[in-house]
Amino acid sequence: MRTPIIAGNWKLHMNPEQTKEFVAAVKDKLPEASKVEALICAPAVDLESLAQAAAGSNLRVGAENAYFEDEGAFTGETSPKVLKEMGMNYCIIGHSERRGYFHETDEDINKKAKALFANDVTPIICCGESLETREANKQEDWVVSQIKAALAGLSADQVASLVIAYEPIWAIGTGKTASSDQAEEMCKTIRDTVKDLYNEEAAENVRIQYGGSVNPGNVKELMAKPDIDGGLVGGASLKPDSFLELVNYQD
Numbered sequence: 001m002r003t004p005i006i007a008g009n010w011k012l013h014m015n016p017e018q019t020k021e022f023v024a025a026v027k028d029k030l031p032e033a034s035k036v037e038a039l040i041c042a043p044a045v046d047l048e049s050l051a052q053a054a055a056g057s058n059l060r061v062g063a064e065n066a067y068f069e070d071e072g073a074f075t076g077e078t079s080p081k082v083l084k085e086m087g088m089n090y091c092i093i094g095h096s097e098r099r100g101y102f103h104e105t106d107e108d109i110n111k112k113a114k115a116l117f118a119n120d121v122t123p124i125i126c127c128g129e130s131l132e133t134r135e136a137n138k139q140e141d142w143v144v145s146q147i148k149a150a151l152a153g154l155s156a157d158q159v160a161s162l163v164i165a166y167e168p169i170w171a172i173g174t175g176k177t178a179s180s181d182q183a184e185e186m187c188k189t190i191r192d193t194v195k196d197l198y199n200e201e202a203a204e205n206v207r208i209q210y211g212g213s214v215n216p217g218n219v220k221e222l223m224a225k226p227d228i229d230g231g232l233v234g235g236a237s238l239k240p241d242s243f244l245e246l247v248n249y250q251d
């Protein structure tokens with residue numbers, strides 16, 4: 001059985017003080033980690049506060065990005081090795097905002113996945129098509145190609161343990177959620193792709209999130225779909241009450 005994983009992606013919001021206040025407000029009201037994993041992925045400058053505030057609670061912690069080298073002359077980058085040292089459980093890679101604004105390529109994302117595994121931090125690999133690609137009905141080819149590139153060279157065990165987030169770009173921050181059927185269709189395609197590339201076991205174990213205007217009003221319907229194992233949530237993860245409603249969607 002796959003444990004559902006609901007993750008907040010704070011993007012470029014929140015400072016260390018706000019991070020501590022947020023965690024204090026949620027940490028005693030989270031579900032058992034075996035029932036639903038509740039995760040916050042925060043900006044690099046907030047991670048120390050996040051890790052300290054979340055210590056001893058059911059809140060899992062993660063980063064929003066990392067580089068594919070542990071150290072060196074790479075001004076401004078974030079080391080996956082240091083993320084591990086700071087206690088990070090997860091790291092998002094390949095978010096469409098990183099691909100779009102910061103020109104990250106499929107190859108970069110594959111290198112980042114390997115670097116995170118080398119440091120025992122679980123990658124959350126994002127994929128998803130633009131509105132133009134969907135209107136041309138090429139979304140499946142697009143996403144399958146992103147997944148193949150991101151997973152290249154990873155072992156079946158690694159793939160079984162990671163998280164994939166399907167986030168159609170047209171649904172991010174727009175209030176326009178993909179229908180639960182559209183989300184399920186693509187998440188199933190991703191699972192089938194993992195089965196083709198690896199095996200049944202990897203496909204049955206890999207967790208696949210949907211992201212794009214997930215909120216307390218639609219989370220139940222999305223989570224009821226058989227191939228949707230979680231949500232990657234931007235705007236609705238920024239307020240404690242809303243985050244708590246999301247992670248406690250089973251109640």
Ligand SMILES: O=C[C@H](O)COP(=O)(O)O
Binds near residue numbers: 172175233
């Ligand atoms: O990573 C999260 C996604 O980009 C979704 O953001 P959103 O929930 O604000 O639409």
